[in-house]
Amino acid sequence: MTQPDLACTHLTKRFGDTTAVDDVSFEVPPGSFFSILGPSGCGKTTIMRMIAGFLAPSDGDIRIKGRSVLDVPPNKRPVNMVFQHLALFPMMNIADNIGYGLRRKGLPKPEITAKVGEVLERIGLPDIGTRRVEELSGGQKQRVAIARCMVLEPDVLLLDEPLGALDLKLREHMKIELKALQAAFDTTFVYITHDQSEALVMSDTVAVMNAGRFEQMGAARDLYYRPETAFVAGFVGDSNRWRGRVESVDGDALRLRSDSGLALLGSRHGRALSDGTTADIYVRPEAIRLGHTPGDVAHFDNRLSGTVTSLLFNGAASRILMRPDQGSEEIEVALPQSGEFAHLERGSAVHVGWSSDQGNCFAAEAG
Missing domain, CATH: 2.40.50.100 (RNA polymerase II/Efflux pump adaptor protein, barrel-sandwich hybrid domain)
Structure with missing residues (x-):
């Protein structure tokens, strides 16, 4: 049996008397696109932050490629994260933005240049390394933010509602782009969103979350045509x-x-x-x-x-x-x-x- 890239077991997070994540378990196979779909306040961002290491679980375990990461600090975990507002550095050109993490790791300049060039090719923007952030379109910025993460070769890429700040037409286009990029890098993507269309279009597996728990997890088609709970029937589609x-x-x-x-x-x-x-x-x-x-x-x-x-x-x-x-x-x-x-x-x-x-x-x- 293939070992999952990510496995969360009985994951729970309490803030005082409030249970934000309530005994959630799931596995994400290698190279798959896994989405957590739910309304605001359901606990999906809390799960993402626990995987990234920004929050410690109250109970449960998080394993990446079979190894528990509960005692691993965020900067040492084999994950990277794309935020909604992308957090690109406006004072740097595109190549320097993408190579920032490699410089922090102390890689020699020729190796950084080669890796940045390779990842720019893979996102389909080979000639923009010297350009400034403000010169790019919204879709190009999105791809650069992903490239900056992927150049570090994470085992799991976490995406926290990265399309939320885009206009509707660009969001529709980027749904297809993100799915293509995930396939091109063959990296496990864990994506959180409140937008059902994003989750259904892009994902191999979707977990529908409500009030701290997963209501149903499966292929988009199964959630849509055979909902297992009234919440899923009303929320999806x-x-x-x-x-x-x-x-x-x-x-x-x-x-x-x-x-x-x-x-x-x-x-x-x-x-x-x-x-x-x-x-x-x-x-x-x-x-x-x-x-x-x-x-x-x-x-x-x-x-x-x-x-x-x-x-x-x-x-x-x-x-x-x-x-x-x-x-x-x-x-x-x-x-x-x-x-x-x-x-x-x-x-x-x-x-x-x-x-x-x-x-x-x-x-x-x-x-």
């Missing part, structure tokens, strides 16, 4: 949610009567739900199909008719909001790209349907 009471259960299939009176069919996917349980059903907007007539959606388990209340144009991700004839909750539905529904406007009558298997059901949580 967009979902419609109905709350109501379970009227009947037949194997994994169940029937729920929503608080507004809709009869909905969903799946409990092995979760313990029984008659009379208060539960939530989550359905992705893209799992719901639009129809012109009732016959267009007649083959679905769930079928509703209603009226368009809003058009949410966003290119390929355009949606409509519709209010069913029965029930009060607006339903978000993905707009097909075929153009056949381009005529829709507020007040248009529509019909929607979806399979019961697309309805993920969970016991309702308080609040």
Whole structure:
């Protein structure tokens, strides 16, 4: 069995009476892209700081390539870190920025020059060594910050929301760039973010964190299509949610009567739900199909008719909001790209349907 580059076991951090990280365990295989995704205050930055050595765990162990680093100071750990604001030195040119850590290690100048040149080639910016930081674009600065870390050949690179300060278009571009850079260096990346799109696009494995614990860990596709908790279903991607009471259960299939009176069919996917349980059903907007007539959606388990209340144009991700004839909750539905529904406007009558298997059901949580 291949030894993981990073293994955290029963990792816990307490600040007085507050437990910021609560008994978290995970392993990161060599050369993989691992992301911790969660809302602000969930504990993900605390985990990052413990791995880097800036915080000591209250309990648990951190091992890098099989060796515990609890007694190793931050500057001696085989990790490096890219921060959100990059922390490039404006008084130095790019080559000096990248070579800063090598100079601190006392490497001879010819070796530093060679290593800096090599890493500039690998990030696709071979001719910018003499340029100043302020002359670079946001994306180039991002690559230089990574190069400055990678020239030190860390076993693990930690990235603390490094795209957070970029504008939306550059952020979208850098998601692809970061994934390509990680593959080019074949180094283990541990990335923390509150942005689900960043985590889903770039990662081999995503851990969804909430209130100090990992709710679910796995491939992005599994988290999106088969969430294991209500938090993951609501936090990862967009979902419609109905709350109501379970009227009947037949194997994994169940029937729920929503608080507004809709009869909905969903799946409990092995979760313990029984008659009379208060539960939530989550359905992705893209799992719901639009129809012109009732016959267009007649083959679905769930079928509703209603009226368009809003058009949410966003290119390929355009949606409509519709209010069913029965029930009060607006339903978000993905707009097909075929153009056949381009005529829709507020007040248009529509019909929607979806399979019961697309309805993920969970016991309702308080609040």
